[in-house]
Amino acid sequence: MKSKYQGYFIDLDGTMYKGTKRIPAAPRFIKRLQDAKKKVLFVTNNSTRSPEFVANNLITNHEINVKSENVYTTALATADYLDQIAGEKRRVYVVGESGLRDALTNCQFKITAEKPDYVVVGLDSKVTYDKLATAVLLIRAGATFIGTNSDSNLPNQRGMVPGAGSLIKLVEYATQKKPIMVGKPEKIIMEMALKKSGLTKEQVVMVGDNYNTDVKAAINFGIDSLLVYSGLSTREEVSKEKIQPTHQVDSLDKWKVE
Template identity: 70%
Template structure:
């Protein structure tokens, strides 16, 4: 199994590691990509951490030696997308963690509790009823509803815990409004990531463990995909999907790099 791709978009949770646990084949895979001169961009639906934090975690804890320029989060994609469209609409109410807040403020957005232009909902491990209540009320009062990503769950060392999509669904149900979604499987994050690496979609492959996010995102933007069975999706489930991944492997050690 070999290929011609110049760029690799790689998922994190379930593909590169599982929570705090290493996936040794992932470190070997990235090292082989770097030695072959390929462009590597970790494209993740995790909005909670900064690219600096993610790169440092990969380097220190997972033996994957990359810098913040190799990381593109749904927080960055959200900020980039809104910055291209916001004009002078810069007020944002956020349900989320530091990575999302930093990405927005770095692009000139102002975080507010009242009268926002946008309500952005992402993963927030310290979420309260009060935060969600405020988000619902502000959206019902006319703010534009943005969701970072639709993941129902995310894999960590304890199992499949609730993801950002679970919080977004609560707000959607209470407002009866569908959010504009940024992260995988939507095209938005993929189009923004392609701008980052300045490559055509035919020259890039998306590598991930989750058919419904990683692989579907590749399909939606017209990009090839590589599904690795180290995380969420299982072969029996994937076999039933109407559009198959371009490639599947049991482990990233099975992938040959040209």
């Protein structure tokens, strides 16, 4: 298959690697894109890590030579989205880790439990009942509820542990309020990524291994998609979907870059 795209939004886990395991086609794919002067932006639902950490992991463990500016996390998308709509309302309560807190601080938001304008809930491996209770009470008192992403689980060495979406659902259940969701498959992260890229919808493609996050994000935003069968989704599952990916490949080695 040949490509007409100037920009590639690319998922990480399942597309560039599988946990700590390398996907051999991934560094070759990125090298072809770089040689062709394409814009590469890794669009990930991970809100816990900084772009510097993600880029260093790709370089050190997966031989994918990129910079931090090639990484766009749901933490950055959340901060950019709030920065776009907040105006003078810059007070935020956060359930989340350093990646999310740093992204918000860098956009001049004040992280506080005192009368915040927004409550942002993301993945937090050190979450406590008190943190969640505070989030619930603040939302019930009028703060706007923002969720980083709806992933119910994420894989680690112990198995499929709870993801950000599981924490967000708890807060949603206790407040009876639906959050504004930022990450894939919602379109906010795609809007923010496109703005960062400086390209048009017609010039970009979303590359990923998961129909329900990567491809649906592309569908919801109205851009093309490239589904690679190196991770979660299978051809059998995807064949049953009403809307098919724009492109499908068994390996990123099968994708020709123009």
